[in-house]
Amino acid sequence: MVKDLLTLEALSAAELWELLKRGNYYRQRLDKGEKAGKELRGKTVANMFFEPSTRTRMSFELAAQYQGAHIINFTHQGSSLVKGESLLDTAWNIEAMAVDCMVIRHGTSGAVKQVADNVQAAVVNAGDGKHAHPTQGLLDILTIWRHKGRVEGLKVVIVGDVLHSRVARSNIQGLTKLGAQVVVTGPATMLPDAADWPVEVETDFDRAIDGADCVNVLRIQKERQEQGLFPSQKEYFKFWGVDENRLTRDILLLHPGPMNRGIEINGGAADGPNSAIFDQVTNGVAIRMAVLSLLNERGGH
């Protein structure tokens, strides 16, 4: 593992397991109410979000605080970027304030890597464009592992706008490296050219979900309809929406949030017994504690 966490693709199975096990340890600590860790004492983490986020930003913030780090937040609104400063200049300025770790979200694929390649600080990718969202992938896998007791041999279905989803890409990379079978499904207009991806592509949700252990439901952005990718919310829900009737067995239900109830998922499913959606959020804090502490130990900070 180098100084940064940019994708799950770059990690070996052993490195993934190291993070997952450490995430599980922090989850157990959180469940006991232990939030006064000292792993990052004296370190400074900068949250740099060039795209709106609530859940991920708060999750990183708490993860740093629970380990005793200083944390500063930078948001796009009202920043020097609006005044025309380049991304790299912004990053160098923040680094010059003795920041040890940058957590970066950016709307452009590859932008976070560009910063990582040009700073000494450790960089954690909190989502770049359509490319990668490694901590979301890790928290999804941690949730699956904790519920199913294993990852290898499981069949995981990812349903929705896979084409535009960094969450899907990170899940696919992590899960397949750990031996799970991944099937992506959704309207043909929202599925990637997966010719060299280690996944199965299936437009029929019923066939995709047959024998599945887990279904990860992606958020459907309403503007995709205006872009001509699907006809209506009604038709989308009919063919690819997740309701409780699709969850007949012990299929674990995940959703990275925020949910559009009634479009890609209904209340019966989201609030039903199969749902681990709020458990994912807690695991999100735990896995980010694991990532920050491990990067710190590796000397990136």
Place this chain on the structure above:
Amino acid sequence: MELLLKNANLIDASGERYGDIWIRDGKIAEVGKNLIRPGQSVNLAGKIVLPGLVDLHAHLREPGQEGKETIATGTAAAAQGGFTTICTMANTSPVIDTPLLVELVKLKAKAQGWVEVLPIGAITKGLEGKEIAELGLMHQAGAVGFSDDGNWVQNAHIAHNAMKYAAQWDLLLISHPEDSSLNADGVMNAGSLADRMGLKGADPVAEVVAVERDIILAESTGCRLHLTHLSTAGSVAAVRRAKARGVRVTADVTPHHLLLTEALCDSYNTMAKVNPPLRRQQDCHALLEGLLDGTIDAIATDHAPHKDEEKQTTFDAAPAGISGLEIAWPLLYAHLVETGRIPLATLVDKMTSGPRRVLGRELILAPGERADITVIDPMALAVVNPAEFVSMGHNTPVAGWKLAGLPVMTIVQGEIAMLNGKVGAGPAEQPVAQVG
């Protein structure tokens, strides 16, 4: 109902033979020779029995334009013309672009129709070419294909997405190929005649460009594409090349584009105004060649009825369209088969099996098959008399033309829909004493 058809020449995709057909409970119960069965029996010596004719392209105008045609009158015209099944286009008012409207057409056709109606839904909402319509839900409601007919999906990105989306359920997209950026307001075929008459021409390249684009998109997406009412030699060549390299494309041609040329527009004859426009002799030849070599799969009427007064105006102002359901078969029989230009088997194929294959169906005259049957009298002659049309649309440029091989009986799912030129004259009303 039970009905025994005796001593007929049976022609279908499996060939020609002589014999009897016993129809019971809407199905063909038996095919053989010298059958004796209870119920009605009718001697069809000298007649030809075909699987029912299928039209891939008809405008019945309902809902919304019931002054031009209705489901009741349009299906009566279909029965009169020997059709047992017709596909109805989505450009009604409102446009058929939701599952509820597909259901409406089906229910109305079931209650008031004389033949089977297979609704075609819109590709894009309101035929506007902007957002994909609910193809999946309409398919579940019974739409057999999707078309923005009257319009072409001009935006290639939308067309590409629609084809990708349709391909996931192997849905059939039917394209009216016409690039409007190359064909703004043309009212007749472009060229010297249009220029001499002072009318705005519709260039054949506007069709060929659209055909080629759709073929490229179909090839890339794997979508089933049907190109309707081809009118130019260039389109036929494009489809021929596409089929040779394995693209899943089919095509149809109308009777008027096979038989008629732009010359009919001379004297500003609005009856000859149609879209795509009547072209030239070399196009008719190319279309006929395409029919014979299998490039063109089906003959479709593009039945487009209009009110008399709508056509009684200037050429520019007149609506485009020809009312063609009830004369399609006998017109082509007289002018293509009797003249020796195509074999009878070809006409039968292009109006029965050909369109069924486009729809992914098949029907031969064999036990267990649905009793959709058309009986032809090869000796019966007539001339086109629009005043006697069953359709509300009397708009045709071939008034006075010879008709031959008239349909004399149309049987839809075992029920007689037309007998001896009278729609609805089934045995419930009178016994079938004589046919033809």
